Amino acid sequence: MSGPVFYVVEIEPAAEALPAFAEWYASVHAPHLFNAGFNNCTSYVGVSGTMAVVDIYQAGDWAMFQQPAFDRYRDIAATDPWRPPAIRGLPNSRTVYHHHPSTPVPSRDAAAPLDADWILIWRFEGDAALEERIAAWLTEGGGATLIDHGARQIRLLHRGRDAPTGPSIRPALSLVTEWAAQPPYGLAATLPGWLSSRIDPALGFAGWRLYPWARDPALRLATAPKRIGTTA
Template sequence: MAESIFYVVEVSLPDKDLPEFAEWYATVHAPHLFQAGFNNCTSYLAVSGGMSVVDIYQADDWSMFEAPAFERYRGIVFTEPYRPKVLAEVENTRTVYVHHARTPLPSRAPDAPLDADWITIWRFAGDEGSEARLAAWLEESGAAALGAAQVRLLHRGKDAPTGTSFRPPLALVLEWPDRPPEEQALLNALPDWLRADIDTAQGFTGCRLYPWANNPALKAEVARRVAAAGR
């Protein structure tokens, strides 16, 4: 059975380059990504933790990376004239995840498009046993305790042909319509055995850059932040 992928690309982008990146992503890069075979593309600006920009792409399964459409995309992505030059110079990491069978929660298909104005990402070490234990906790009471609109439990898949990752094998993605609670409040909702495994240094909380936020006030705030970064 094919497993839908949840591909997380993280970039340490200097603030001064954010306006150029935002315009390029929305007008050039996202159309190319859809042509390459992805069925959903999102981009988030860091509010805390992680690298400064996190892009999340979804596709039906890993074989997309081997399809002619993706090969065509790889042929143009580094040669098209508008790609910000800074992207060739900054730190980045690319992690292909697949969903645990019992998430996302509340119950939705794993390939349901990510459509959240805010996300929280936690990453942690673990094996199939600890993943199953976490899935059972989420299903029983954990997803409700966290209070997010959606919770995705993910594990690493094969590396993408576009690059490798240094991230640990498991991740939780929390999707929010509004700014999430402070990290410590969320951590307090976790059982001790799970809290001990989460590497908070690898966490991320961000608000949506692309596509526009569902909340007009957040859209305006992100636009102000992008404009201010270029000054």
């Protein structure tokens, strides 16, 4: 499948493991990922959602997963001596997404690097027809409503072919919004009923940027907002 890749990896490290995870991610893991062929790497710590940490990697095309550089990365990752013991063997979820042709909105290229202090992810089951309905709603005013609430970028995504690293357990569709500040609680109530009824808060995520450092200097491990349990 062609088109820019928006690859979401989720893990659940214990809170006390986050400092070691952050140091390893910035000093070891991210350089390996760039060498593997990704053109953007970000990591977010959740204040709500299923997993505590969501990493988002971008690439120009799914074919990156078939290149020698990615194979080398997998070999390196499997024997990485610096990986913190606290995150070895943790359950994880890995989902390859592609953008709907008419998004992201308001007007950025789908390949534009993710660069936001906060993200909010809604996930829901649905087919191509539902994806088109959501795209139309975004174009006809839904996107403007989210932007009025503070969203800076909106990406409508559908699952692509699984990566060689493993199958995904996540629903087929996702709506990802990017924010400069923490998204308002209860934002799902602003969505039309036919869409909000499909969102399972337990499968969502809201979080602040751990890597690279957030623009807001207050967003550091010592002063991070606490988990609140839902993205609805």
